[in-house]
Amino acid sequence: MTRKIISFQIPKSNKEFVRYQVDSGRYFYDKLHQHPQWQLTMIKEGSGQLMVGDYLGRFEPGDIFLFSSNMPHVFRSDSAYFDENGEKHSLGYTIFFDFDALGSEVMEVDELAGLNQWLQQTKGSFAIHGQNKKTLGNSIADFATKEGLDKLLSAFQILRMLQQPDILSSLNQIILQKNYTETEGKRMGQVMSFILSNSHETISLQEVSNKANLSKEAFCRFFKERTGKTFTEFLTQVRIHQACQLLQEKDLSISQIAYQCGFQNLSYFNRAFKKIQEETPKEFRGRVSKLGSTVYSI
Structure with missing residues (x-):
C-alpha cells in the first residue's frame, strides 16, 4: 500500500537538484513536516526547540543542521517570537538537495x-561541529549568489x-x-504543537490523547x-530545556523557574534536571555564566 508523505512540498521544479531558501520572519515554520529532499539549515537569528526524529533539543544562532530524506522535523521558535508586538526576528538559510x-x-x-556511499551511510539528523563549521557556514550564506554551473559546483563543494x-x-x-502517513503526520504535528505551546501548564494524558483523537492506551503506543x-519523558525533556533557557537568560530563582516551566515540585525538578543535564540547575547556571554562551545537553 502506498504511504502518503505529510503535505509539505519544497517549491521547486522536478529537474532542480538544489534549491536555496531564506526563512525570514518573527518565527520559523512551526508545523511538524517531512520531505524527500535532504536539508541543510543554518540558523542566523532566532532560538527555540528543534524536534527531528526522536531528538529534542535547542537551536541558537550559528547552529547548522543536516537532515537526510524524510526526517520529520520542526524548528519551534521560543514563545517570545510569537508576540505580535515583540521585536524578535528569526532568520535561517536552507539548502535542499534532491x-x-x-x-x-x-x-x-x-x-x-564516494558520494553515493556516503548517502547510503548517512541517515538521520546531525549537528555540524568542528573546525570546518565556519567555512561551511560561509558557503551556505554565499549560496544565494550562485547561479547555473557555479551553483552546481558550490553544491558539490558543500557536500x-x-x-x-x-x-x-x-x-x-x-x-x-x-x-509517516499523511494522517500520522497531521496527528503528530497537532500533538507536538500542543505540547510545546502548553508545556508550562499541567497537561494530562487524557488531554493530549484527545488532541490525537486516540484512546490513552493507543496514544501511548503511537x-x-x-x-x-x-x-x-518527552514533556519532562521539553520543560528541562525551557528551564535551561531561563537559567541563562532570566534573573529568577531556581524555584521560580521550576514552577514557570510547569514543575509543581521543586525536588522533582532538581532530580529531573540532573538526570537530563547531568548537573544540578545551580551548577548549570554557574557554568554557563562563566562560559558566557548557551550550553545544552544533547
Missing part, C-alpha cells in the same frame, strides 16, 4: 561513487565538506524505518513508536 533529480545515470558515474571526518554529530538514537520516548 538527489533523485540527478537521475540514476548521473548518480552511477564512477566520480560519484564534500559534509563528508569530512568529525564534522557531523548524530542527534538521533533511533532512525525510523518508515515514513507516541513511543514515533519518538522513542513516553509522553511523560
Whole structure:
C-alpha cells in the first residue's frame, strides 16, 4: 500500500537538484513536516526547540543542521517570537538537495561513487561541529549568489565538506524505518504543537490523547513508536530545556523557574534536571555564566 508523505512540498521544479531558501520572519515554520529532499539549515537569528526524529533539543544562532530524506522535523521558535508586538526576528538559510533529480545515470558515474556511499551511510539528523563549521557556514550564506554551473559546483563543494571526518554529530538514537502517513503526520504535528505551546501548564494524558483523537492506551503506543520516548519523558525533556533557557537568560530563582516551566515540585525538578543535564540547575547556571554562551545537553 502506498504511504502518503505529510503535505509539505519544497517549491521547486522536478529537474532542480538544489534549491536555496531564506526563512525570514518573527518565527520559523512551526508545523511538524517531512520531505524527500535532504536539508541543510543554518540558523542566523532566532532560538527555540528543534524536534527531528526522536531528538529534542535547542537551536541558537550559528547552529547548522543536516537532515537526510524524510526526517520529520520542526524548528519551534521560543514563545517570545510569537508576540505580535515583540521585536524578535528569526532568520535561517536552507539548502535542499534532491538527489533523485540527478537521475540514476548521473548518480552511477564512477566520480560519484564516494558520494553515493556516503548517502547510503548517512541517515538521520546531525549537528555540524568542528573546525570546518565556519567555512561551511560561509558557503551556505554565499549560496544565494550562485547561479547555473557555479551553483552546481558550490553544491558539490558543500557536500564534500559534509563528508569530512568529525564534522557531523548524530542527534538521533533511533532512525525510523518508515515514513509517516499523511494522517500520522497531521496527528503528530497537532500533538507536538500542543505540547510545546502548553508545556508550562499541567497537561494530562487524557488531554493530549484527545488532541490525537486516540484512546490513552493507543496514544501511548503511537507516541513511543514515533519518538522513542513516553509522553511523560518527552514533556519532562521539553520543560528541562525551557528551564535551561531561563537559567541563562532570566534573573529568577531556581524555584521560580521550576514552577514557570510547569514543575509543581521543586525536588522533582532538581532530580529531573540532573538526570537530563547531568548537573544540578545551580551548577548549570554557574557554568554557563562563566562560559558566557548557551550550553545544552544533547
